[in-house]
């Protein structure tokens with residue numbers, strides 16, 4: 001039986017978002033864009049946003065934001081109105097403890113636990129649920145330290161007895177055992193997957209994998225070209241489980257197209273590790289279609305994030321097609337500009353196609369380029 005996944009959100013949550021960035025941080029993301037995305041994540045988790053604050057710091061603070069900023073916030077009526085605070089980074093266990101002590105009457109959540117929560121809400125298959133539970137437990141383990149209220153807040157459901165070191169040791173042991181069991185179960189599923197892939201590759205059917213940032217339109221594209229009915233919506237992380245469908249190309253060749261989990265900036269490493277069976281699917285693909293929402297103001301940053309995650313999971317594929325989706329959202333001038341830019345772009349020799357799934361623009365041309373690429377390999 002699949003264990004019930006931990007969910008820490010509820011519909012009435014009024015959240016205040018906070019983000020800190022080191023002045024010397026050379027991250028490609030602007031702090032304002034990052035906190036906007038945090039807001040999208042919070043909305044996906046059904047929270048209501050009542051305010052936000054950002055701070056540039058000289059050095060990392062043990063309370064995430066600096067003391068002065070926290071005092072300022074405590075006097076802010078919008079902040080007082082919130083029952084939950086979400087931080088735009090993964091907090092260290094120490095930061096988590098300290099900020100909880102500072103803001104005693106508020107629930108403190110970090111970006112990682114918010115993403116884990118959305119994953120928990122959206123995990124449907126047995127494998128997906130095991131993977132999310134593994135990531136949740138990995139995240140929880142170093143945080144099982146001393147603070148009983150913290151445990152309750154995480155809804156660990158691990159024990160209801162009073163505080164004390166012994167209890168924490170017990171919880172750690174139980175969590176470790178659970179992690180081991182989850183890993184074992186997942187390894188079994190991973191072996192099954194490997195066998196399925198082997199059968200597929202023996203049958204000689206090329207595999208096309210759809211990858212990209214969350215909400216780029218991967219599932220929409222799969223649905224359009226194969227008639228699949230994978231959930232597509234403007235929420236983040238709609239898809240967690242891979243779905244594979246057949247497609248016949250004009251040449252008569254049959255291919256298998258796989259839709260899979262999307263990526264995001266600051267994707268928690270616990271999730272990357274836990275989803276390794278899912279991500280393995282990408283490694284087996286003959287062609288990667290990297291779907292990009294070109295209408296998003298952070299399209300360039302999002303593209304870099306996807307490249308970084310691919311590097312992290314050690315995927316080096318030369319057979320890639322960059323697919324710029326949602327061109328219907330660009331005005332004529334922007335479209336012409338984009339076309340010119342692509343024509344003159346010498347920095348990449350990757351094939352790039354402009355499409356709109358919504359308006360069915362450029363789809364035949366994209367499928368033709370898959371056909372051509374397969375002829376040449």
Ligand SMILES: Nc1nc2c(ncn2[C@@H]2O[C@H](COP(=O)(O)OP(=O)(O)OP(=O)(O)O)[C@@H](O)[C@H]2O)c(=O)[nH]1
Pocket residue numbers: 212213214215216217218219220221231232233234235236237238239240261262263325326327328329355356357358359
């Ligand atoms: N305007 C416009 N919207 C699109 C287009 N393609 C997809 N969308 C919308 O973008 C949103 C996200 O689409 P999905 O297909 O769910 O995106 P995804 O990449 O599968 O997202 P995750 O599964 O969350 O990673 C949905 O609301 C789609 O209707 C397009 O060409 N134009």
Ligand SMILES: [Mg+2]
Pocket residue numbers: 218219220231232238239
């Ligand atoms: Mg999807």
